[in-house]
Amino acid sequence: MGKTTIGLVLLALILLSCFCFQFGTALDSITPSNSIKDPEVILSKNGVFRLGFFNFSDSTDRYVGISYNQIPVQTVVWVANRNQPLKDSSGIVKISDDGNLVVLNGQDEILWSSNVTNLASNTSALLLDSGNLVLKNNEDDNGASIWESFQHPSNAYTATMKISTDLRTGQKVQLSSWKSPSDPSDGNFSFGLEPVNIPELIIWNNNQPYIRSGPWNGQIFIGMLNMNSVYLNGFSLVTDDQKESFYLTYALANKSTLLYYELNPLGNLVERYWDEGKGDWGNNWLENDCDVYGKCGAFGSCDSMKPKICSCLRGFEPKNREEWNRENWTSGCVRTTLLGCQKVNNGSEVGKEDGFLKLEMMKVPAFAEWSSPFEETCEEQCLRNCSCVAYAYDVGIGCMLWRENLIDIQKFPSRGVDLYIRVASSELDKKEKSKVIVIVTVVVGIIIITISTFFLWSWMAKHRGRKQKVGEMLLFNKGKAVGNFSSDNMVGENLFEVKLQQLPLFNFEELASATNNFHLTKKLGQGGFGPVYRGTLQDGKEIAVKRLSRASGQGLEEFMNEVVVISKLQHRNLVRLLGCCVEREEKMLVYEYMPNKSLDAFIFDQVQRQFLNWEKRFNIIEGISRGLLYLHRDSRLRIIHRDLKASNILLDQDLNSKISDFGMARIFGGNENHANTKRVMGTYGYMSPEYAMQGQFSEKSDVFSFGVLLLEIVSGRKNTSFYDNQHSFSLLGYAWKLWKEDNIFGLVEMGVSDPSYDEKQILRCIHVGFLCVQESAKDRPIMSRVVSMLNSEIVDLPTPTQPAFIGGQINEDAESFPNNEDRFSLNDVTVTDVVGR
């Protein structure tokens, strides 16, 4: 009897202690009153990461670090005391008297400290679900962080972490490798962003470049062959206005994916993803042998597909043939013939002008200089200066030039860019001779082709007729266009034809059968220049087909523009173009199908809007802001969308937002900041005042539209068709009235029943919305700031002043257009010709 009681008491005690222990581990922070002792841990809110003590293999060395918590394999992404292990299990992690987070051993010696000076003493360290450990001041209500593990990374690059370089302060956030997989102390390699000239990623080996990614072109690093898969994770490179601070970050499309990048002890950057089936990590190496910096020396080119990976560029020979034959390639190659311009400089006779050899599918050499956004000028600019030895062009970057030596060139099996190497004219002549043989072959070929073409010609006469028609239309457009980015037209036709050829082509029959002959029941809606149909290809793939209406002569320009703009873009918040069809009088674009249609069908619909809780709405807002940031900032050729509105935001099956309809987008040159147009096209309610009134547009006019969209998403009401009970107001006016009356939550549509309702975040969104719709363009933030503000990275928001278009309803403002204008509205798009300003 007594024994049973004791047993029960013991059992109860054990249960209680288990409960206590679990309660203890459930904490996500270390505070002055709550420290952890080996082997205790803290968990992030949703248990994704844990902070605690661990050891490698059978060693008694103990470390404090952050690991993935929900998988059976120990995976450490950050280590605090990496250079000073604990020698036994008496370690402790706590907030010290001076407010720093410290790791102590059993003798109370500090092995590691967050090492911030001038701290308030009441601080706590919070572990977030992103894996970031953040030290905060408890008495500071807005919770700015004092120290973050994300700013002092170990060897792992996890989602949302920022690899950064600030040229002003010289501060860098870089990864640094471990000595070995079981020794986290400082290794030889580091990985960071090198923003000199054109930003690129570099892995350093004891401060010598070891592997380089090639320049960032707004979408990818053009020297990383395996970047495709990486890109799907939404990498973005963000710079400030002065191009002085840069960071690279990525977000995972599916937040439950476990994926990160590790700089391993051998200096390779490895993409690691959790393979549930295998129960272990899968690894993707992002580099090959040829990626080792300068493997083939100056003017040598590396091709990993060849048995001897290094060869000299044409017109060059090994500097030291004996070394070269021993496969020691480091001394590189030298010119066989002096350049014409070098001879002139050296006082010998005037030679013929130099020329360029074209090398296709190349990784561009190191130390590119940026020269201009226009492809036509690359060659001339290089030729002008004898120190220029090569040039290349990438549409997202512009012209790149190289001086002196060409180092780290690689031949890719696919992709890559065309690299033009400067050589003496005599080298080109050599090439000419070998060409003679080629020419003979080609001539024979041409004769055969001509004959076959002649026979085909009669057979395909009908088809040829059609082609001519397209040609005529293009020609017609050329009348008002000047083929250059600063002109008033949106993009040049040459570019259009080039892009068209690069796109996958669908034939008319295929699309007709996919859409049941463009049946009315398949119609999804009306896009910028024609109806959009839903279709299913033979392989079951769902598509959306936008068909340029045959009736209106209008829209061809928008069609071409869309092809040119969107074929360059790839981002998970932009709708994807799969291909096109130009046949008979038909012009059609084929997109990925978005099952949830457009945003306006959700937020302005009494029934559908119930499916959008605050979390989803915020996700949509974030998506749009990222898509727009990508358009504005992430490539040297910036793109202004010009017609951002709810019906141009499409939603995929998970309600992720994707920007669509680039019919009016404008590509900006590198230094251009704003432009004027005589033809104002846009949608009332979304157009900024300077654009609607004066035809002036810039990034900031997109920001305005974004602001309107943001307020519409929060309020669930349209800006244009908005009426207050007594007064006719625009949504902006109404919102401003509520803001002034301190009643801004009256604007919010969602019910209190929404569990994701987050008052602070909603307020922040509305605040940002107001900043975006300020009357004066200079008072509106740029998109990168908007994104930071939405993410609460910028804590103190400026106070908004009265937004634009407050006075009354939108139509009244329309009255203030100049009188001698020609305005008409088509499919909800307003076209205005501002004349004689």
Ligand SMILES: *[C@@H]1O[C@H](CO)[C@@H](O)[C@H](O)[C@H]1NC(C)=O
């Ligand atoms: C840590 O060390 C113990 C023995 O000291 C060992 O059993 C354990 O496997 C080690 N942990 C890891 C992850 O190797």
Ligand SMILES: *[C@@H]1O[C@H](CO)[C@@H](O)[C@H](O)[C@H]1NC(C)=O
């Ligand atoms: C803290 O920083 C100071 C200088 O900033 C440095 O000398 C010291 O070694 C650092 N201490 C630790 C424990 O990192």
Ligand SMILES: *[C@@H]1O[C@H](CO)[C@@H](O)[C@H](O)[C@H]1NC(C)=O
């Ligand atoms: C630290 O700040 C928290 C929150 O303001 C407060 O509850 C706590 O009493 C403070 N602790 C000390 C030691 O001042």
Ligand SMILES: *[C@@H]1O[C@H](CO)[C@@H](O)[C@H](O)[C@H]1NC(C)=O
């Ligand atoms: C790091 O570099 C040093 C000197 O260059 C070398 O001795 C050492 O083996 C390298 N360590 C690793 C892990 O490669």
Ligand SMILES: *[C@@H]1O[C@H](CO)[C@@H](O)[C@H](O)[C@H]1NC(C)=O
């Ligand atoms: C996200 O990933 C999880 C786990 O890999 C998977 O079960 C889920 O279906 C994914 N969600 C989407 C939308 O792909």
Ligand SMILES: *[C@@H]1O[C@H](CO)[C@@H](O)[C@H](O)[C@H]1NC(C)=O
């Ligand atoms: C390759 O050649 C360079 C320059 O002559 C020399 O410094 C280096 O030691 C050589 N490397 C090997 C592995 O022989």
Ligand SMILES: *[C@@H]1O[C@H](CO)[C@@H](O)[C@H](O)[C@H]1NC(C)=O
């Ligand atoms: C310039 O000419 C001199 C002889 O006239 C020659 O020795 C020298 O190598 C030349 N310079 C270059 C850079 O080739």
Ligand SMILES: *[C@@H]1O[C@H](CO)[C@@H](O)[C@H](O)[C@H]1NC(C)=O
């Ligand atoms: C050629 O370029 C170099 C390096 O930028 C510069 O120093 C030199 O003045 C240029 N020469 C000419 C003739 O423009």
